[in-house]
Amino acid sequence: MITTDFGPGSPCWLDLGAPDVRAAAAFYGAVFGWDYESMGEGEDMEGGMFRKDGKIVAGLGKLTEEGARSAWMIYYNVTDAAATTQAVESAGGTVRVPPRDLDEWGRMAQYTDPLGGQFAVWQPGTDKGVELVDEPGSLSWTELYTSDASAAKDFYGSVFGWQFSDTELPGGGGTYSLITPAGLPEERMHGGLMELPRENLALADGRAYWHPVFNVPDCDAAVAKVTENGGRVQMGPEDAEGVGRLAVCLDPSNADFVVLTPASGQA
Template structure:
């Protein structure tokens, strides 16, 4: 399970780059019950007054960020940030393991230090060395992040890369119907109860959302998967898969928002 415990290599934040910030805020408000709080520029972070975006909250707690998609040619997508003890050292580890640096480590005021990176096949992720801001305040609860997934055409290469960078360990489970293996991710030096995500192998043709490149996406806990899917389709989004029941996991659906960013909604099995 994902927690807010700031351990190296665990998901600690996520944000969405959207072409229309207000439209994205309305969509996720309908689907996940989020409230959007626009950033107040000026004193808190240098350059904030020039940025369009803010934070999503659920029950008053930060669950994600939202910003204007400004990179030319980039697709709207969720970016997952992983907690690190040293952003510069982790960036060097990424380069040594064959990854690339998209945004070099930089300070965001007193909040923390971040960098945006890619794995050797182009899967994008980010790292966060916390200062005064540790990241999201609510996880593993309805309307919050509960899991992360990487879809990639080379799962073995991905496992080696992220293992070298973050020290992750893995356990594989066979997918039903001969669908291959799904690799469960556990952070370094933590028990399997702290599994935080999975790696799934797909063909490049099945990675069309990212032009054949790997991509990470978030899984959000919801109280009623079918009701959440109805909100997705009723507000201009679409469904790639589901809703369907996954034994031992829960009821889930792979969704795409109106701007093309993918995510999963999951009503977990009650323990």
């Protein structure tokens, strides 16, 4: 489960790069009941924060990188962004945004893994990360789709020290690797990775990609909100034994995310 104590290697923040900030704020507000708090003024909103029940759950910013697709960026807690940058490069990854200070709030950096998956890190200052997780309308899991699970495990294991445990999906659906932060018990697992053929990674032109999983009280109702507000469904809703009911969705700008109603007894 994801918690807000944010140990090293745990997801601690996420934000969406959207071509139309106002439209994205309206979409996610309708789907998750999020309130949007702009950091700017006037019609040309550049970004801000999403809140659920008054607590920060995610960020939103204007997509400005030429040729980039709209997508969620997941940040992982680190104690030293500079050291993590060296680890990324040593493991064959590339640096998209070198470590930079964001006033007293903290230090961030963004990277690309050897198979194209983009991710980021946050070295906290006064700002530790999101304020609500593992509750309806908040982040509950992170997931990587990649064309080479073994290579991905080698890379992220080297960078973060993550621990992996494999489980076979029912019906011959393949192997799913569960991710737990270094030195923590399995009940603190925060994500998973899945190997898929490159042709099944068309959303990112064959490259690996991360996406967030959001907890919702009613998966089917959330999917209805997605489609009613201009989004689409890639897969589901369907039941996953021991996990819950889930659907893979796209927002109106094709940023992907998952909605999950956990099975009874699951976090």
